[in-house]
Amino acid sequence: MKQFILIVITAAVFWGCEDGAEFYNNEVVVSKDCTNGEETGMKFDSDSVRCGEKGHIYFGLGKVDEKNDFSPFKFYLFHDNEATKSLDSIWILETDSVKISTCEKLKYSQKNLSGVFCLRKVDNAARRETVNLFFNPEKNDWSYYFIYSKYGAYKAFCNVDAYECLLRYSCVVQYDEIYDFSKIPDANDVDLKIMGCLL
Secondary structure, eight states: OHHHHHHHHHHHHHHHHSOGGGSOTTEEEEEEEOOOTTOOEEEEOSSSEEEOOOSSEEEEEEESSTTOTTOOEEEEEEEOGGGGGOOOEEEEEEOOHHHHHHSOBOSOOOTTSOSEEEEOOOOSSOEEEEOOOEEETTTTEEEEEEEEEETTTEEEEEEEEEETTEEEEEEEEEOSSSSOOSSOOOGGGSOOSOSOOOO
16 A cells, blocks of 8 residues: 555656656656746755745846846846855856866766856855856757756756746756756746736
8 A cells, every 4th residue: 555655646746747757767857937026036955946045055036236226137146155064066057168178067968958067166255146148059049057966865957047037947856866867957848927027
């Protein structure tokens, strides 16, 4: 009976995300529209990726000019002074040859994405940093790609679509502690909660 319940729960997890037959073992796809008022983001809890801005390291939207109420929004990596104590790591897809030549590269290649995943190191300063915007010629659009490694828990290969005050993401989450993903995540698979927003 216990085995039957476990099989049903496992099937529900995969079915709720997408067709489980497409994935490796211990892998799920998590997709959300995080658009929520003026500021929004995505955080990395101990078990998965969620919408939110709580935590020492997270990705989110922020005003380009923080002193201007009418400033446009941009996608940033945020971290505070406590982030340096974390053993988590962040790998951003880079296409700039100068940055690629000097960065620590992830030993993972995705044939359908040009560029290299470079380690983004966080220091003691609390701040926000810009994230490389990637043009995907196959989809003819701009978005962000990164891999977040939650130490001792999971790896999340994420694609983020962020503009104005809208943010949606899709992440392939691998619980086998390896950088091996069955597919490229696509934030275009996520339904928008709203079609526009007031700044």
